[in-house]
Amino acid sequence: MNPKDRERVLVEVVQRVVDRAAATPHQLEQAIFDTIYEERRRLETERNQKLARAQGAFYDRIQADALRADSTRHRDLLRQIVQAFAEEVVGHFDQRIYSLSTRVVPTGLSVLLNAMSPMKLAHTARHGMSGLQEQLEITGEVDAVTRCAATGTVVMVPTHLSNLDSIVMGYALYRMGLPPFLYGAGLNLFHNKLIGFFMNNLGAYKVDRRKKAEVYKEVLKAYAGYTIELGYHNLFFPGGTRSRSGSVEKRLKLGLLGTGLHAYIHKLKAKDPKPDVFVVPCTINYELVLEAETLIEDYLKEAGKSRYIIEDDEFSRPKAVFDFMKKLLSLDSRIRIVVGRPLDVFGNQIDPEGQSLDSRGRRVDRVRYVLSNGQPALDRQRDEEYTRELAGSIVRSLHRNTVLHSTNVVCRVVFDWLKERAGDMDLYRLLRSGGPEESLPLSQAYERVDRALEACRKLQASGEVILSPVVLDNDAVSVTTQALILLGSYHRKPALERRGDRLFHNDRNAILYYQNRTDRWNLSQRSPS
Secondary structure, rough: OOOHHHHHHHHHHHHHHHHHOOOHHHHHHHHHHHHHHHHHHHHHOOHHHHHHHHHHHHHHHHHHHHHHOOHHHHHHHHHHHHHHHHOOOOOOOOHHHHHHHHHHHHHHHHHHOOOHHHHHHHHHOOOOOHHHHHHEEEEOOOOHHHHHHOOOEEEEOOOOOOOOHHHHHHHHHHHHOOOHHHHHHHHHOOOOHHHHHHOOOEEEEOOOOOOHHHHHHHHHHHHHHHHHHOOOOOOOOOOOOOOOOOOOOOOHHHHHHHHHHHHHHHHHHHOOOOEEEEEEEEEEEEOOOOOOOHHHHHHOOOOOOOOOOOOOOOOOOHHHHHHHHHHHHOOOOOOOEEEOOOEEOOOOOOOOOOOOOEEOOEEEEHHHHEEOOOEOOHHHHHHHHHHHHHHHHHHHHHOOOEEEEEHHHHHHHHHHHHHHOOOOHHHHHHHHOOOOEEEEEEEHHHHHHHHHHHHHHHHHOOOOOOOOOHHHHHHHHHHHHHHHHHHHOOOOOEEEEEEEOEEEOOOHHHHHHHHHHHHHOOOOOOEEE
């Protein structure tokens, strides 16, 4: 957010949220007291006691005033609440810091990712980007996104597996030659002062997922929507939070997705010379995930809703991040980003000339989608349906552009095999016990992996998924060996381990996590003829 626009955005966001909540005196009063209730619940778990006391006193004062206030005073009190939320959210983008970071970050990440010796460290200081460029692989519709960014406003919507995603995507956008993007980042990521300083100045705005009040959610949507109207490219994770299970997102947050459509309509009404808003699905694909153990445990405890944000996972420990990246990249692993084909805000694909195409590939006039009596206009029921159609198009793109790695395929084979042997045993008992045997014959594992690879290659040939080079080009023995190396390299104990001619399933939670990436596709293990 450029400093010249910051105050303008703050004023507009506050005004929009207050106007929306103040449609009737009853709604206005309810918005105030609902917010106070939700915020007091949040403050009960706030670790920073000084902050909790200050915010508690603020809400005590608001409540005491609201109990005896009229509707005019209620509006002023709600404005104070919304102002406080908005000032917390709005970022502090600084072009000078951005320019510095794009020189410093590649060098710093190259050191981190490559576990370099002092001699190589000196080389990296002189040639910072080369190491990181080798580890970060970007494919897909990069040229199409560049064209869209030149003719309209882009909203990038990636998959979300790790807190590393924000850092990786920020650098990937720079690598693609795109201008800075605004993006929401969890408040916990700002707790590290160094990371927080750069994120504050790189376009990140704070999202406190502990805040459940509808007014706060309206502030986030209004901020995203208005910045898109002003022509700021945005990035947000449409699933809302990291995938706890390891699966590719299937259900998206429609409220935030709808901000692109609303911004498009507002831009048309304002006769903006560049009114188009393009939505770009994107997948981030790792062979190993830093927080896999914590995330899958949280998923299995069905605590995803109550612990919407995890503050004590592996990412919160700097040494764990360093050890993970050092190990992962020293194994010549790649982080693969696949950029999907751009969509309009209705879910139609965009052709190379920036025109919308219907399901039969025919060009359509997207402006006509939002006209009422010949003029662009908001229509809640209509726009919600358009947003659902957009979400469906995004999900289909994310699945098509998911990269399956050796860890995903081998874990899928093993987990299917364990379920087959366990019979009627329920999931949780299977995860605890592993079934009737603690290990599996390696020769049969190779046979099953070979059949799964055949199924995977058919899926790629039909455009349903993407395979990593290891999975695409190697035999079952090589793919299994690569998976075992990775699965035994970082986590507390090897998820899978070879001992002699047997394959031991030591950490079935981790096996479940990595195989969940394949849960949309049929990799059935038919018996050999």
